[in-house]
Amino acid sequence: MLELIQIYWAETLAVLSVVFGTVAATHAAMTKREVRSALGWVGIIILSPLVGAMIYAVAGINRIRRATLISRRALELDEIWRNLSLYAVSGDTVADRYGTRFGQMKLLGDRVTRHPLSSGNRITLLSAGDEAFDAMCQAIEAAEHSIILETYIFDRDPIGLRVADCLIAAHRRGVAVRVVVDAVGARYSVPSIIGHLEQGGVPVATFNGQVIMGLRLPYANLRTHRKILVVDGAIGFVGGMNIRAAFAGPDASRDTHFCVTGPVVADILAVAAEDWHFETGEVLLGPEWRVQLRDAVPGAGVAIRAVVSGPDTHIETNHRLLLGAFSVAEHSIRIVSPYFLPDTTFIAALNTAARRGVQVDVIVPSQNNLAIVARAMMGQFDQILREGCRVHFSTGPFDHSKLMVIDRQWCFVGSSNLDARSLRLNFEIDLEVYDRLFAEQISDGIDKRIATAQQLTLEALKARSLPNRLIDRLFWLGSPYL
Numbered sequence: 001m002l003e004l005i006q007i008y009w010a011e012t013l014a015v016l017s018v019v020f021g022t023v024a025a026t027h028a029a030m031t032k033r034e035v036r037s038a039l040g041w042v043g044i045i046i047l048s049p050l051v052g053a054m055i056y057a058v059a060g061i062n063r064i065r066r067a068t069l070i071s072r073r074a075l076e077l078d079e080i081w082r083n084l085s086l087y088a089v090s091g092d093t094v095a096d097r098y099g100t101r102f103g104q105m106k107l108l109g110d111r112v113t114r115h116p117l118s119s120g121n122r123i124t125l126l127s128a129g130d131e132a133f134d135a136m137c138q139a140i141e142a143a144e145h146s147i148i149l150e151t152y153i154f155d156r157d158p159i160g161l162r163v164a165d166c167l168i169a170a171h172r173r174g175v176a177v178r179v180v181v182d183a184v185g186a187r188y189s190v191p192s193i194i195g196h197l198e199q200g201g202v203p204v205a206t207f208n209g210q211v212i213m214g215l216r217l218p219y220a221n222l223r224t225h226r227k228i229l230v231v232d233g234a235i236g237f238v239g240g241m242n243i244r245a246a247f248a249g250p251d252a253s254r255d256t257h258f259c260v261t262g263p264v265v266a267d268i269l270a271v272a273a274e275d276w277h278f279e280t281g282e283v284l285l286g287p288e289w290r291v292q293l294r295d296a297v298p299g300a301g302v303a304i305r306a307v308v309s310g311p312d313t314h315i316e317t318n319h320r321l322l323l324g325a326f327s328v329a330e331h332s333i334r335i336v337s338p339y340f341l342p343d344t345t346f347i348a349a350l351n352t353a354a355r356r357g358v359q360v361d362v363i364v365p366s367q368n369n370l371a372i373v374a375r376a377m378m379g380q381f382d383q384i385l386r387e388g389c390r391v392h393f394s395t396g397p398f399d400h401s402k403l404m405v406i407d408r409q410w411c412f413v414g415s416s417n418l419d420a421r422s423l424r425l426n427f428e429i430d431l432e433v434y435d436r437l438f439a440e441q442i443s444d445g446i447d448k449r450i451a452t453a454q455q456l457t458l459e460a461l462k463a464r465s466l467p468n469r470l471i472d473r474l475f476w477l478g479s480p481y482l
Contacts, residue, residue, distance in 0.1 A: 084291075086298045087118040087263040089434075094303070098409055098434060101328040105410065108324040109305055109432055112317055117305040120296035121262030123433065125441055126239070129247030132257035133159055139231045139259075140166040143175045145288040148272045150180040150207075150228040152415075153242035155189040156196060160243050164193055168200030176288045177202050178276050182224045183209035185242070205279035207427075222311055225415050225426035227257070228272045234292035236265040238414055238429055240402045247400070253369070256401040256445075258413060258431065260304065266291040267306035271429055303434040309416065310427035318416045318430060319423045322404070323349045329358045329406045334446050336363045336394075336403040339373050341380060341419040341479040351387035360384070363449050366393035369400075372475050373419075378461070379469075379476030385458040392453035402430075405443050409436045420479065 091110075094117070095103030106117055126132040140147055140163070147170055154160055171177040179197055183206040186192045197204045207224040229237040239257030246253050260268070269291065273284045309317035326333060326349040333353055340362055354360045362384065368374035381391050404412040414430025416422040433439070464472075 083293070084116075084118065084263050084266055087120045087296065089117045089119050089303045094434060101330070102410060102434065105324055105328050106434075109307075109321060112320045112324075113305060113307050113432075114314070114317075115267045115306045115308065117303055117432070117434070118263040119299050119303050120293070120301045121260060121264050121304045123302050123304060123431070123435075123438060124259040125438075125445075126237075126241075126257040126259060127445065129159075129241065129252050129255060130249070132237070132239070132241050132255075133163065133243075133248060135259055136229055136237055137163060137166045139229070139235055139237070140170055143170050143231045145232045145290075146176040146178075146230075146284075147232075148178045148180075148228070148230050148269065148276065148284070150224060150226050150272045150275055151185065151243055152182045152223065152225045152227065153185040153188050153244055154179075154181045154193045155242075155244035156191060156193040157189060157245040159245040159248050160189070160193050161196065163243050164196050164200070164202075167197065167202050171200065171202045176286070178272075178282075178284065179204045180207050180224065180272065180275050180279060181205075182207045184223055188244070203280075205276060207275060207279060209279075221421075221425045223426050224275060224310075225417075225422060226271070226275070226429045227415050228268055228429060230265060230269045230272060232292060233269055233290055234261060234265060234294050236260045236268040238268060238431060240400050240415055251397065253397050254399040254401060256403060256413065260431070261294060262296045262301060262304070263293060264304040264306055264431070267308075268429065271306065271308050275427070302438060305432040307412070307414070307430040307432050308428075309423075309430075311425055312427075316424055318412075318428060319343075319346065321432065322346070322412065325404070325406050325410065325412065326350060326353045329353050331358060331407045332405070333358055333360045334363075334403075334405045334443065335361065335418065336399070336401050336446060336449065337418045338365055338368065338398070338400045338402070339370070339417040339419045339422075340364050340377050341373065341476075342423065343420065346418070346423070347380075347383050350384055350389055354384075354388040360389040361392065361446070361450065362389060363392045363394050363399075363446065363453060365399045366395055366454065367398050369398050372478075375472050376475040376479045378464075379472035379474075380479070381456060382458060382461055385456070385461065391456040392450050393456060394449045394453045396452070399449070403442055403446065405439050405446065408443050409439045410434055411439050411442050413442070 091103045091106050094106040109117060126135055147167065149167065167177050167179065179202055181194060181204065186194050186206055194204055194206065208222050227239055227241055237257060237259050241247060241255045241257040247255050273289070277283055307318055307321060308314050323346065333350065350360055364377060385391060402414060402416055411433040412430055413433065414428065416428040416430050422428055
């Protein structure tokens with residue numbers, strides 16, 4: 001056989017090109033939702049025989065099919081899960097408190113997120129890395145039964161080692177500890193924190209660990225970008241904060257994290273448990289993983305929904321919910337994002353809101369940690385500036401926060417950036433929050449950013465030199481893959 005291949009190597013390559021090319025092109029045509037995406041991939045496959053099919057296999061298949069075993073419905077036999085129904089918030093309640101349009105928004109969330117809007121929650125803003133890491137470590141040190149942590153980046157630096165040592169200490173005193181770190185994010189520091197945790201006896205899994213040839217590929221698809229910590233089924237942490245020293249100290253990069261208690265923690269725990277099961281096959285249903293509702297009163301507290309999205313059955317959940325939020329806005333849409341590269345549908349929704357008289361403010365960092373993303377954003381800003389949206393460059397250190405407020409009463413916060421990767425390719429978790437006091441708190445932070453920011457005008461954008469504008473647009477062409 002080997003001798004035949006050596007003799008007929010050209011014919012063999014031709015046959016392989018046709019077979020793999022046909023399979024890849026058929027898959028692209030049948031699974032891609034956008035015509036441009038399908039045509040682009042089919043073109044690459046046809047014009048680059050065999051190589052195109054290999055590229056598509058690596059970067060073009062953007063969906064994971066997996067069984068959802070650890071969900072609210074799967075746990076209905078547990079008494080505590082049945083009791084969670086007492087905390088459900090009705091559409092009429094939302095409409096009475098926030099207006100009919102937000103009652104419709106609540107209905108949209110019910111239909112696209114698969115998680116209920118619940119009352120009885122508390123949410124605390126952690127506006128700096130030191131504050132967030134201190135709170136997380138204190139919760140871990142106080143854990144009595146269980147800890148599950150899922151994150152994208154977990155560096156082996158002073159902050160990462162501090163958190164890891166807290167987890168190891170909890171494991172050694174008998175707390176059930178589980179840690180999920182994205183396979184790409186785990187490679188941001190060498191050596192990886194994974195070895196340190198394993199040496200300490202902590203069960204660790206790397207998410208979607210089939211990284212090609214062991215290479216560090218920060219833009220590989222199908223990553224978990226979620227940041228979750230749940231302690232004793234009672235207290236949860238979510239937001240944008242990776243575990244790394246870059247976000248600690250007086251000159252640190254900025255980010256925002258959130259501590260929550262109440263029924264929403266049950267959904268956050270279920271999401272992390274699903275991801276753990278996906279990687280290890282272990283089902284976390286023992287008594288140590290029981291949800292605890294401490295001082296939660298039905299109908300009181302903050303109404304919160306966990307919004308889970310990713311390239312599986314939850315694909316584009318965050319995208320759909322945000323489009324709905326833009327459609328109900330009457331006064332203001334305020335967005336803070338480190339990477340603002342949404343698709344044309346998202347841009348059109350923002351522009352439509354601006355045409356209706358809604359004040360749209362987009363705040364991005366003046367110092368971005370990804371230069372090519374910063375250039376690509378500059379290549380796209382004209383599309384919203386022309387319609388009356390405002391763009392602000394926040395001063396100071398790089399700001400990694402992901403915040404959104406609609407009409408100073410509805411918030412969307414969590415791990416999702418506003419780019420193709422977070423809105424389609426990554427696994428994300430965010431919180432939809434109905435609460436005026438919390439919305440005012442987030443809005444106050446946005447006010448402070450705008451007060452010291454530099455506003456970008458359409459005239460200033462057009463005044464950039466032709467070479468700069470051309471480079472911006474070239475990077476913008478690659479924005480779906482950044």
